[in-house]
Amino acid sequence: MDYDIIIIGAGIAGLTSAIYAKRAGKNVLIIESKIPGGQIVNAIGVENWPGEATISGADLSEKIHQQVAKLGIKTEYDEVLSVEKNSEKNFTVKTHDNEFTTKSVIIAVGAEPRKLSEKQTKDAGKRAISYCATCDGALYQDQPVVVVGSGNTAKHEISYLENIASKVYQIHHDDPIPEDAKAVFVAIGHVPATKAFKEIVDLDEKGYIIAGEDCITSCPGVFVAGDCRTKGVRQLVTAAADGAVATEAAIKYLD
Ligand SMILES: Cc1cc2nc3c(=O)[nH]c(=O)nc-3n(C[C@H](O)[C@H](O)[C@H](O)COP(=O)(O)OP(=O)(O)OC[C@H]3O[C@@H](n4cnc5c(N)ncnc54)[C@H](O)[C@@H]3O)c2cc1C
Numbered sequence: 001m002d003y004d005i006i007i008i009g010a011g012i013a014g015l016t017s018a019i020y021a022k023r024a025g026k027n028v029l030i031i032e033s034k035i036p037g038g039q040i041v042n043a044i045g046v047e048n049w050p051g052e053a054t055i056s057g058a059d060l061s062e063k064i065h066q067q068v069a070k071l072g073i074k075t076e077y078d079e080v081l082s083v084e085k086n087s088e089k090n091f092t093v094k095t096h097d098n099e100f101t102t103k104s105v106i107i108a109v110g111a112e113p114r115k116l117s118e119k120q121t122k123d124a125g126k127r128a129i130s131y132c133a134t135c136d137g138a139l140y141q142d143q144p145v146v147v148v149g150s151g152n153t154a155k156h157e158i159s160y161l162e163n164i165a166s167k168v169y170q171i172h173h174d175d176p177i178p179e180d181a182k183a184v185f186v187a188i189g190h191v192p193a194t195k196a197f198k199e200i201v202d203l204d205e206k207g208y209i210i211a212g213e214d215c216i217t218s219c220p221g222v223f224v225a226g227d228c229r230t231k232g233v234r235q236l237v238t239a240a241a242d243g244a245v246a247t248e249a250a251i252k253y254l255d
Contacts, residue, residue: 003029003102005250006093008080009193011038012236013226014108015064016243022071024251029102030068031095033079037061038110039190039227040236042134044160049236060236076100083107083200089221089254104250107197107209107217108225108243111190111234116148117174120184128183133157136183142166144180148173149187157187192228204230215246223250 005021007014010032021028035041043057052060068075078095085091089103113131115121121129130136133147137160146169147157154170161168169178173188192207202210202218209224211217213231217224225242227234 003027003100004254005029005104005106005247006031006091006100006102007106007108008083008093009038009108009110009226009228010036010065010068010075011108011110011226011239012040012061012064013110013239013243013246014038014106015068016240017106017108017225017247018068018073018243019071020244020247021250022068022073024247026251026254028073029100030073030075031080031093031100032075032077035061036065036068036075042132043156044134046236080109081196083197083222085200085219085221091221103254104221104223106223106225106243106246106250107194107201107228108239108246109193109197110227110239112193113186114189114191116184116186116188119174120148120177123177124184127177127181130183130185131187133160133185137161137164137185140165140183143182144169144178145183145185146171146178146181147185147187148175149189151187151189153189154187157185161185190227194228213245215242215249221250221253223247223253 004026005028007017007030010030040057041061047054082094091102093100144167145165194207208230211224215223223246225246226239
């Protein structure tokens with residue numbers, strides 16, 4: 001099937017893009033490699049999403065994905081490996097299992113956790129390495145654990161683990177891992193998940209897709225939304241805003 005718009009990523013940016021595209025009468029497909037919601041799924045409490053005084057990231061993601069499903073928008077679960085431009089308004093999106101053709105593309109792949117250094121991975125040995133305290137913390141009830149990192153994500157992981165573990169060590173990137181720690185929780189920031197797109201759009205030196213507030217990339221017909229774009233503020237509302245702007249730009253391109 002030839003789609004009008006394929007949206008890569010079902011985080012808040014991608015889901016919002018899909019709502020705008022479908023309501024504009026476009027034939028749209030979302031492709032998501034993991035689960036809908038993206039990074040926010042693991043957040044315990046979100047308090048800056050308008051209309052919800054406080055809500056868990058999982059509930060917020062579920063609500064938005066239900067809205068998308070109710071509109072009849074299909075989500076394909078697979079990882080996008082590349083996007084190729086065949087001609088004007090004709091792109092091929094390749095995944096592990098499939099190839100899709102579409103007239104335009106919105107890349108909304110967000111960011112993924114930065115991996116532990118080689119030295120610390122070696123140091124961790126057979127101990128578990130986790131990138132999500134909310135997902136795996138409960139496995140270490142009354143046991144010592146270590147959090148690697150010093151930013152906001154690390155603070156969030158530490159306060160979560162303090163209610164579960166017997167002790168929570170905090171160390172920095174490349175510090176030795178305490179001998180008695182049973183698991184290593186990594187919280188050293190995020191990197192844009194854009195490797196698969198470096199042939200089709202221009203990236204900056206950190207790997208973010210270069211685009212202004214209009215969400216238009218270096219490749220006509222390919223748009224970008226959310227945390228994977230060069231921008232100053234990476235938050236839920238700015239991801240949602242990008243979703244709307246990128247879709248409006250795609251519609252203008254199509255029409
Ligand atoms: C712990 C934590 C707490 C946070 N708390 C808040 C908060 O309280 N308030 C706030 O405003 N912001 C918060 N943020 C930031 C917020 O989560 C992000 O700004 C926002 O979720 C970005 O949305 P996005 O759609 O751009 O990207 P993401 O949420 O990263 O979604 C991208 C999606 O694309 C998918 N994907 C990636 N690559 C591919 C591929 N090749 N093929 C197919 N799919 C792919 C991913 O699986 C993912 O589902 C928090 C972030 C974290 C990590």
